Amino acid sequence: MAGTPRIPRPTAARVSLYLRELERRLERGESTIRSRELGHCLGLTDTQVRKDLGHIGHLGFPGVGYRIEDLIARLRFLSGTDRGWRAAVVGVGNIGRALLSYDRFESEGFRIVAAFDSDPEKIGRHVGTHEILPMERLGELVRERGIRIAIVTTPPAAAQDAADALVEAGISGILNFAPCRLEVPPSVVSTEVDLGMSLLQLALQVRLVNGELLEIEEDPARSGPVRARSIRR
Amino acid sequence: MAGTPRIPRPTAARVSLYLRELERRLERGESTIRSRELGHCLGLTDTQVRKDLGHIGHLGFPGVGYRIEDLIARLRFLSGTDRGWRAAVVGVGNIGRALLSYDRFESEGFRIVAAFDSDPEKIGRHVGTHEILPMERLGELVRERGIRIAIVTTPPAAAQDAADALVEAGISGILNFAPCRLEVPPSVVSTEVDLGMSLLQLALQVRLVNGELLEIEEDPARSGPVRARSIRR
Structure with a gap:
C-alpha cells in the first residue's frame, strides 16, 4: 500500500481485540x-467487522473469508x-x-x-540482564537506544515526576501502572493499567451474574430513569 | 434503598471510570x-452521565451538582x-x-x-505474609476463607487447568493475566489483563499522534470503505 495508512480511531481501538483472537x-x-x-466471538456485528477489516486494509475472499495470517501481518x-x-x-519495585x-x-x-x-540503593543492581540505571541518564539513553515507550511502575506519588522526566527525554508513549492520571503534553500518549479497577469491574460482573445486582435494559428514548428526570443540573 | 439494586450493563461497565475520577x-x-x-473529563456526554448516575441511584442537587462522597459510597x-x-x-511467578x-x-x-x-518447590515458602499453598487445598480454603475471586498468574499453558480447579472449588470470578481466553461455565466470570495488548494499543495511539497512521472519520451511513463493499461474504 502506498502512503501512510489511514484508520478511524474506533477501528484502531479494536486492533488488539482482533489480533489476539x-x-x-x-x-x-x-x-x-x-x-x-x-x-x-468478539461481540461485534458482521457489518462492523467487515468495516473494520476494510479500514485495516484487507478484503475477504468470497466464499472463503479472510486469511488469518495475512490479517495478523497487517495488524502487526x-x-x-x-x-x-x-x-x-521506570520504577523497579x-x-x-x-x-x-x-x-x-x-x-x-x-x-x-x-x-x-x-x-540510589537500587542503581547498579540487576534484574535478570537489566542493570538498574539512574533517572539522570534517561535523556541520554532514550536517544541512544531509540526508546519510544515507557512503562511507569513507580509509587503513585512519584509517577508524575517520572512522567515529566520521560516527556523531557522525548518519549512518545507511557503505560502507567500508578492509579493516577498523568499530565502530559498532547504529543505524548499516556494510558493506564489500573489493577484495582480491573478487579472492581470483575467484582461488579460477579454480582450481576449472581443476582446481587439486577441487570435492567436501558430505555434509549429516555434521558434517564424517571425519578431523576425532573431535576435540572 | 429497598430490594436488590438494578443497573444497566453499560452503566456497570463505567463504574470504575466514575469511581477513579x-x-x-x-x-x-x-x-x-x-x-x-x-x-x-471522562469523554462522556452530560446526558450520559446524568443517566448513569440516576441508575447508580443518586440525584444531583439543583445548582450544586452531585456530592462526591455520597457517589463514591454508592459506587463502593x-x-x-x-x-x-x-x-x-493462583500461580506465584x-x-x-x-x-x-x-x-x-x-x-x-x-x-x-x-x-x-x-x-512442589514453591509450596510452603512465603511471599510477605502469604504462605504458598498446594492446589490440592484450593476447594477447602475457598470455602473456609470465603474466597470468591481468583487472580490467575500461571504460565499460559497452565491457566486452563487452574481455571478448571477454581471453578470446581466454587469460585465466582477470575482475573486472568495469561494471554488466553479461559473456558468457564456461564455462572463464572472471567476477564483478562493482557499486558502485551495494552502496550500494543498504546503503540497504535503513539503512531496516530505522530502521523505514522492517519486518523480518518468513519462514514456512519456506509457499511465500509468503497473498495470493500462490492464483495459478499
Whole structure:
C-alpha cells in the first residue's frame, strides 16, 4: 500500500481485540475466518467487522473469508510491532521487577532495553540482564537506544515526576501502572493499567451474574430513569 | 434503598471510570461535581452521565451538582468493595509475587487471603505474609476463607487447568493475566489483563499522534470503505 495508512480511531481501538483472537485461531491451526464468525466471538456485528477489516486494509475472499495470517501481518504492520518497539521500565519495585522478567513482551513486538529507578540503593543492581540505571541518564539513553515507550511502575506519588522526566527525554508513549492520571503534553500518549479497577469491574460482573445486582435494559428514548428526570443540573 | 439494586450493563461497565475520577477529586479536596464537568473529563456526554448516575441511584442537587462522597459510597456499595472481597492468587511467578505484595488492593476493597501454586518447590515458602499453598487445598480454603475471586498468574499453558480447579472449588470470578481466553461455565466470570495488548494499543495511539497512521472519520451511513463493499461474504 502506498502512503501512510489511514484508520478511524474506533477501528484502531479494536486492533488488539482482533489480533489476539486471530493469533489464538492461527495457533489452533485455522487458516481462514469469516467476518460473521469473528464478529460473533468478539461481540461485534458482521457489518462492523467487515468495516473494520476494510479500514485495516484487507478484503475477504468470497466464499472463503479472510486469511488469518495475512490479517495478523497487517495488524502487526499497523501497530509497528512487526518492527519492534523499544521500551523502558521506570520504577523497579515489585511490579517493575515482574515486567522486566516478563518473557512475552518480546514476542509481542516490544523489547525492554532499559530500567530506571531514582533510589540510589537500587542503581547498579540487576534484574535478570537489566542493570538498574539512574533517572539522570534517561535523556541520554532514550536517544541512544531509540526508546519510544515507557512503562511507569513507580509509587503513585512519584509517577508524575517520572512522567515529566520521560516527556523531557522525548518519549512518545507511557503505560502507567500508578492509579493516577498523568499530565502530559498532547504529543505524548499516556494510558493506564489500573489493577484495582480491573478487579472492581470483575467484582461488579460477579454480582450481576449472581443476582446481587439486577441487570435492567436501558430505555434509549429516555434521558434517564424517571425519578431523576425532573431535576435540572 | 429497598430490594436488590438494578443497573444497566453499560452503566456497570463505567463504574470504575466514575469511581477513579471521583476519588481523585475527593483527594484534591473537592466535595461536589456537576454532571457536565464529570462527563467532560471522562469523554462522556452530560446526558450520559446524568443517566448513569440516576441508575447508580443518586440525584444531583439543583445548582450544586452531585456530592462526591455520597457517589463514591454508592459506587463502593454497588461493587461490594465497601464490605471487602476475598481473593486468591493462583500461580506465584514474577507477576503473582508482585500482586501478592501489591499494597493497594486492600484499600480498593480486595483482600488477598491465599496464594496457590502447583510447583512442589514453591509450596510452603512465603511471599510477605502469604504462605504458598498446594492446589490440592484450593476447594477447602475457598470455602473456609470465603474466597470468591481468583487472580490467575500461571504460565499460559497452565491457566486452563487452574481455571478448571477454581471453578470446581466454587469460585465466582477470575482475573486472568495469561494471554488466553479461559473456558468457564456461564455462572463464572472471567476477564483478562493482557499486558502485551495494552502496550500494543498504546503503540497504535503513539503512531496516530505522530502521523505514522492517519486518523480518518468513519462514514456512519456506509457499511465500509468503497473498495470493500462490492464483495459478499
